[in-house]
Amino acid sequence: MNERLWEILVDSFPKLLLYGAKVTIPLTAMSFALALVIAVIVAMIQYADVKVLRQLCRFYIWIVRGTPLLVQLYLVFYGLPQIGIKLNAYPTAVLVFGLNEGAYMAESMRGALEAVPKGQLEAGYCVRMNYLQIMQHIVLPQAFRIAFPALSNSLISMTKGTSLAATITVTEMFREAQVINGRVYESLGLYTEVALIYLLFCTFLTFLQRWGEKKLNSYGGIKA
Amino acid sequence: MMLEAKNVHKGFDGIGVLKGIDLQVNKGDVVAILGPSGSGKTTLLRCLNFLERADQGELIFDGEHFDLHSATNREIARIRTKTAFVFQNYNLFLNQTVLQNVTLGLVTGGHMHRSEANDIAMAALERVGMADKIHSYPNMLSGGQQQRVAIARGLASSPEIIYFDEPTSALDPELIGEVLSVMRQLAEEGMTMLVVTHEMEFARNVSNKVVFMEGGYIIESGPSKEFFEHPKEERSAQFINTILNKE
């Protein structure tokens, strides 16, 4: 490796990492939180079989899973302003990532809710708990454990997915790599570098997932 | 009379499972419900506690009338303050410790203070001999231990009657005894119990009444001694014989 490239990489590394910490991670965290809220609500509506709303949830999942994330980003950021709905780039990214992954996570949660044995609900009723109490104390905690690997998967996929925000002018880690590259023209080196930083983040999350799974299994040991 | 069920009908997908059940239980009765599998025993218990909606039928509990088909949620909640249900497969809350399993209903459903609930739970767990396992999770316990915790969970709310649906059928043979002895002790203390069981020894010596069901009907009911020694119906006699020969 020549000295110039090495210098560029060493020089850009802290900058990229900074954008990772300042933008990619918070963007992922916020989008994931939004997705989780959506997923729980959408899954619970279907689990409880709430009329009309249930159909609405299926419609939402159908639309989101059937269209590309990139197109969704463009539609909201470049398309909606034409009918007067104008959002800044960053909130657009959070909203679209949240809505997008929320649909997949809702399906994971729905499956997990349905995997909780019906007897758990019945036993709850028999000790005079009501539906929401049973959901809160018994069914949802068990469903979260069952869905934990799938939800972790979503988080990891979302972390990488935030790089698409670059296409709607959010300066996150990948966009910063593009900007630096625009000055120095070292595509191979810089994109390899940024790829490795994503890999670092995701490796950390994988460890976190392992640790979480062990933690969940160590008490209770619910078999999914 | 503490509990009376009248003319209970229930079908699944148009197929009759209960075809007009009449049942009376006095305070302190231990009633064994016997019958071949598929005869509707579980369905009957479930209808009495509204885990299943009967198509028709009436329940009179402490003089209060409830429609088994169209009772309101409020009425159902009211019935369930008087009853406890012990399931064949225990149904302990898998994400809760033994102690939490017993207190959760008291604290959430019964709005009881945690300290009071803990005291009651400890007393109930002591009655079933599980007070030394309060911090264990269900999956760490044997089936017999889980079922005893389930019984304690039922006892904790001071029910007037406990429904048992084959409480020992899911257990390994060597674990049946510990559950039966808890039930026997409850019977001796005067607890009213309605027990679906295949344990003939229990039905004969612990329960004072037997109800024999088949094909959605009650074929015969009466004092257990009489039932076992002088069954009135041909089918009852056959059933007793096949079961005793198996043992």
Ligand SMILES: Nc1ncnc2c1ncn2[C@@H]1O[C@H](COP(=O)(O)OP(=O)(O)O)[C@@H](O)[C@H]1O
């Ligand atoms: N939820 C259900 N849906 C359809 N059929 C059922 C359901 N529950 C019970 N049955 C049917 O009702 C009949 C009686 O079942 P059950 O009450 O469990 O009998 P038992 O407890 O005496 O073995 C069986 O034929 C069973 O298949």
Ligand SMILES: [Mg+2]
């Ligand atoms: Mg049964």
